[in-house]
Amino acid sequence: MSDVTLDLARMMVARRARWTTIEIIFWVAAAASYFLFPTKLVLLTQILIGGLFAMSLDLLLGYGGIPSFGHAAFFGLGAYAAGLLAAHGWGEPVSGVFAGGAAAGSLGFAFSAVIARVRGAAVLMVTLCIGLLLFEAASRMPWLTGGDTGLQGIEMWPLLGLFEFDLFGRTGFWYAYATAFLLYLAARRYVHSPEGLALKGMRENHDRVPMLGVSTVRRKMIAFTISATIAGMAGALLAQTTQIVALETLSFERSVAALVMLIVGGIGTLIGGFLGAATFIWLRDVLSALHPVYWMFWLGLALIALVLMARGGLVGALSRLTARLARVRTMR
Amino acid sequence: MIAKIVIAAAAMLAATACANAEDRPLKIGWLMSYTGPGAAAGAASDTAIEVFFKKFGRTIAGRKTEIIKRDTTGPAPDVARRLAQELIVGEKVDFLAGMDFTPNTMAVAPLSTSAKVPLLIVNSATSGILAKHPYAVRFGFTTTEMAQQLAGYASKQGFKSVYTFVQEFEPGLDAEAMFLREYKAAGGTIAGSVRAPLKATDFSAYIQRIKDANPDAVFVFMTASELPPIFLRQFKEAGLDPAKIIGIGDITDEASLPSAGDAALGVVTAFHYTQTHDSAANKEFIDAFKSLAPERPVSFVPVVSYDVLRAIYQVVEAQKGELTPDRTMELLKQIKFESPRGPIAIDPATRDIVQTIWFRKVEKRDGQIVNVEFASTPDVKDPGSAR
Known part of the structure; x- marks a missing residue:
């Protein structure tokens, strides 16, 4: 390859890695929401955690084109790992998140060997089964997981030895914000690295990637392990901030909810997961408070409308909007 | 002249009392499953709330009662905990009430303890819930x-x-x-x-x-x-x-x-409750319930919900609307009345229900x-x- 094309390629990669307006606005708005909605901190924390979980799925689905119907397995495993640690006397939060990530990452690595070797509907089957297996295992081991009662008795030590987890959820919010932001930066770095480019290559043309001398199996295994680790860390955050772990963290519904968040927000954008989580969780909260009985109907209706009207999710709609604005400005 | 002043003063007092009722509603956070398994019980408890308001009115001791309902979506302790937290921090509720599935109650009870918000449990039947949580009372059964x-x-x-x-x-x-x-x-x-x-x-x-x-x-x-x-x-x-x-x-x-x-x-x-239970209290309750929701069966959840609200009104009345958590708990421990299910009381030692089975x-x-x-x-x- 000549130097000119190499330079061109480098420039393109660098341009793609540039921060977009939507990303900056989201992270600033998320920080500002702490001051705007001081009574809703728990909900905001859960939005950040939900967004992080959706983002972990985005790495697989949006960048690698690998669908997963059982991603909650990793989320839940991380939650139980961190929860069990804290319930049995080690309540240090930061190491707990790493423990959750390590547990989920190991399981992800083990299964990635299978998943990297199958394609299409088979991937859906395998991931769905991992989810169901873990859910059943947790529900059949109440002595360990608390079963349907949930894992109780989680007691967290102060964050960094300084900040108590308070009733208002202040510490919980900044803790989740900082963790989610750092992991977001890491995920960004990953998708814009050669490793991430290879992943995208597989999404676009799976059979051509090996011809370039890149092992698809290895790329997929790495992607799956990273995604599972981040999902586990998100689960650990949820366990630590709510101080309870329910079986629901492993459920099929949670896997599907993450998928819905991703589609609403925009697949293959990283920030889409967070926007989707914000929309989905906020809508769910508002609607269920407005009408405790029939809220699911309105939620369904709103989601259908969103998906139909905003192609490419919220990120797609927003970037079309900013592009149009920019065009209007240059025409003037 | 003096009479005029007295009347003016009385009018002003009445006005401030009204303003107080407007300013300071009695807030009850009502946590039930309105969707998912247990949705029928949530809906039935709603009817019981209406029956209660019809009989006992919407104001008590000068405070307007506001029941803030939240859907816990079945046995989902994390949801219940978040909702309870928001009710305590955001709505500043005076009471938490409702509760169906034990996992939800076990998630909410620690919040009631740390925020000192009395928790009146309608229906969580596990024995050991109350011991560690001094602001929780059970009206259901074990x-x-x-x-x-x-x-x-x-x-x-x-x-x-x-x-x-x-x-x-x-x-x-x-x-x-x-x-x-x-x-x-x-x-x-x-x-x-x-x-x-x-x-x-x-x-x-x-x-x-x-x-x-x-x-x-x-x-x-x-x-x-x-x-x-x-x-x-x-x-x-x-x-x-x-x-x-x-x-x-x-x-x-x-x-x-x-x-x-x-x-x-x-x-x-x-x-603890039978629909065919033969008593005047039960007949009155069923008639009122059927007049509001004729097709809905009367079961234990609405009856206990009704009793919980009655207990809340009694302790608010006794404190003339000025509530302190510890006084409320003292009064709750003395609760004793004839419910549609039969005579009930609260055991002062355990804060659990005492009733006829x-x-x-x-x-x-x-x-x-x-x-x-x-x-x-x-x-x-x-x-x-x-x-």
């Missing part, structure tokens, strides 16, 4: 007290062997342990025990095991939902006699009894399948967990 009564009944009936079947979650394990302990202590033999997961919807395999063991009676606890009728029908289809079942009243809950139909005839249960048999009356009381034990207290 599965242990029912199991203890039924163990006594089983040995009095002369059953030689009993098989136990429970759903595998806290209240079920509590019920099983208590029944085993009491029944063995009375000299009975346990033919076998089996537990089904909470989400199991097919019971034929369990029933086959029961059939193979051929016991004199089967002790059953399943939480009130659409599942007990399935169990009862499958029990009868397997060729077993429903009259062999002795269970906690959840399984013949009035809300699901019609769908069990003839398969429930002869089942004996112990419970009724033995009922499912019968056909005027073409309708109903529970009919035939015996009772007065003033039953929670015996504590046997585990």
